[in-house]
Amino acid sequence: MKIAIQGVLGSFHHQVAQQYFGEDIEVFGFNTFEEVAKSVASGAVDVAVMAIENSIAGAILPNYDIIDRHELYVADEYYLPISHNLMALPGQQLADIKEARSHPMALLQCKNFFAKHPGIQPIDDVDTAYIAKIISEQKIKGLAAVASVKAAEFYGLEMLAEDIQTIKNNFTRFIILQKDKPQHETTPTKASLKITIKNQKGGLAKLLTVLSDNDLDLTKIQSIPVMSKPWEYSFFIDTLIADEAKFNKAMELIATNYGAVKIFGTYQSRK
Amino acid sequence: MKIAIQGVLGSFHHQVAQQYFGEDIEVFGFNTFEEVAKSVASGAVDVAVMAIENSIAGAILPNYDIIDRHELYVADEYYLPISHNLMALPGQQLADIKEARSHPMALLQCKNFFAKHPGIQPIDDVDTAYIAKIISEQKIKGLAAVASVKAAEFYGLEMLAEDIQTIKNNFTRFIILQKDKPQHETTPTKASLKITIKNQKGGLAKLLTVLSDNDLDLTKIQSIPVMSKPWEYSFFIDTLIADEAKFNKAMELIATNYGAVKIFGTYQSRK
Structure with missing residues (x-):
């Protein structure tokens, strides 16, 4: 099964793809949600997993417009608990970390954590998992990423603090998209x-x-x-x-x- | 007067800033709308010009949330007619152009033009004016940008085709943002x-x-x-x-x- 997501592997989208469809999948990361929709519409992939509400990605509101223009169907929805974690190169301690980078919305959701740790400066960047990738590939010390548990596993980083988001009981809503109209056997709700x-x-x-x-x-x-x-x-x-x-x-x-x-x-x- | 915009100089935001406030202004370009709002909230700039509706930027829907979080005021609105133009290095002819790059929404709005010019391949990129900047700075031949008249002027590019958008009578809505509550003398509508x-x-x-x-x-x-x-x-x-x-x-x-x-x-x- 081929699945399109926005962003790099190890992202929240990747995590949802695995939790929903299991481990036996091939996941393709695209730069934009537009490209994700195009890949479903063209038949290059079977389905897409797309964040649609309440996500760390501030830019998800236009996604219904993208779904509309590409004539896709919503087959299902999925809620992922928001869990942000501070991660760095193995061996690094919390005291070694001077900067933490992530998507602005993710940092905002961890405001209280950074208020309690004034030695770590939160800096806005383009994505969550992408920073984990860069830290891992370029072996950057003193820098942490705020990202998913999946990102830490995927890029071999160590968790320095878990579940650092201020509001604990919160979810991101994802939808499953496909080209053809889904045939459900159950009564829709x-x-x-x-x-x-x-x-x-x-x-x-x-x-x-x-x-x-x-x-x-x-x-x-x-x-x-x-x-x-x-x-x-x-x-x-x-x-x-x-x-x-x-x-x-x-x-x-x-x-x-x-x-x-x-x-x-x-x-x-x-x- | 210091004005914050998202994107590089020569963009649609820059154009609105000049049309609304005149030429005697200092314009600061930021990477994200979040940074634009922060710069107003902190008092680093006097106002911001921000696209809010119907824009070529697909990501503008979250902007009200940004305004809300940064406690900003909407002082006014401004409508800019959407005008996309094909531009390249001086001396280049339409027949020399193999690729045209721009924001996906801008390319989408010029669908009919590209259907009539199959020799030019439209390719999604991050921004409109930014491509004009790159073509100009790196003297790239064979590549055109789809951007505003302002971008052509600003980066010294030549117009190869004007007003190439499919729907002619269309506008992008911008708002003027400030930190303090505006005092209007007229009755609001x-x-x-x-x-x-x-x-x-x-x-x-x-x-x-x-x-x-x-x-x-x-x-x-x-x-x-x-x-x-x-x-x-x-x-x-x-x-x-x-x-x-x-x-x-x-x-x-x-x-x-x-x-x-x-x-x-x-x-x-x-x-």
């Missing part, structure tokens, strides 16, 4: 969709009332101006489904009375 | 705000009905899970204001009955 409506007064409130009336509980909403049609707005929506029949009814109602509906996928809620 | 509500059934639909009932017409909505409180959701909202008194009434109503309101700024709608 969650859906990802795009609704496009005319920009009219109170239009969104009416739309959300239809969803609420049909027991659809939104977990995400994101408006996107439609590039080619200045008077239309699209909304990327994730919703819990209490009753599949009511969900289908709501989708029909919206398509008939309000605008266009595109369903990226229906699947099991994993939370 | 638009606001940027964050509303945090408990995640209860139909809660969002009720909230939007309050906004709609007070003649507030939403131009943007984006949900953000609250990291530290799993049962609360925040919404970043931009809204047109028809009547300032009704806007104030709606904000009071929401603060009293639904949740917390944080106003990033009220300003004139420029569209």
Whole structure:
């Protein structure tokens, strides 16, 4: 099984790929989420694992737009507990470390740790696992990476401090993407969709009332101006489904009375 | 006047800074939007110019979160017509160009142009103006950048094709950010705000009905899970204001009955 991820091996994406699909997989790292989606759309890989919410990657909000443009399907979701760890070359002690590099969001999530360790200066960098790779390859002393347990294993670094994130009970949401529409045997309890409506007064409130009336509980909403049609707005929506029949009814109602509906996928809620 | 932007000089951000504040400014380019916000928050610069919507930069959606965390104010907005241009070293002809590099979103917006010029291969890169800089500094032949008119001027490149974007009548929205609350003399016609509500059934639909009932017409909505409180959701909202008194009434109503309101700024709608 070929799986596309954004970033280098040893990243959180890599970890999710292994936890979801097992060890018998081939993982391909791409620089951008755009390239990840292209590789699924072209059939170069079987699926992609993509962070979509609450992640250490600040840039994940545009990912629904990427999924939309590349006509991909959401087959499932997966929640990974956020766990940041301080790691360095084997033999280094906490007192040897002068700098810690990572993605700005990861460092921000470890604010309290760095406040307690003023001798270690947190410095923004491009990625989490990438720093672990560089420290390992270039044998850099005095520098630590803030990254996943996986990154420490993968690049042979030693853990100097575990679970250093300030908020302990927090998750990153990932989704599994594929080119073809998935065939689920179970009743779906969650859906990802795009609704496009005319920009009219109170239009969104009416739309959300239809969803609420049909027991659809939104977990995400994101408006996107439609590039080619200045008077239309699209909304990327994730919703819990209490009753599949009511969900289908709501989708029909919206398509008939309000605008266009595109369903990226229906699947099991994993939370 | 010191102005922070993301990216190199000659970028769309640089262009907006000059169009909005005039030529008598000092512009500082930072690698990330996070650093841009920090520089305003610390007082190192006076203001920042930041793309927020519909931009060639796919990563602009998280920018409201950055503004929120750094406690910045939105002082104004500005719309720049999207204009992509093909540029190369002086003396190069269209027939000499084998590759064109730019940000993936910029290339995507010029899809029709590249379909008509199959001899030029579009290749995804990190930025628009940055490629113009590299071509100029390293005197690279056969390669073109897709970037702004400003980038061509700034790096001494020649325009080979102008306004090559597929959709002609389109804009990128920028906002002007500052550390202190702006004092406007005119009646505001638009606001940027964050509303945090408990995640209860139909809660969002009720909230939007309050906004709609007070003649507030939403131009943007984006949900953000609250990291530290799993049962609360925040919404970043931009809204047109028809009547300032009704806007104030709606904000009071929401603060009293639904949740917390944080106003990033009220300003004139420029569209």
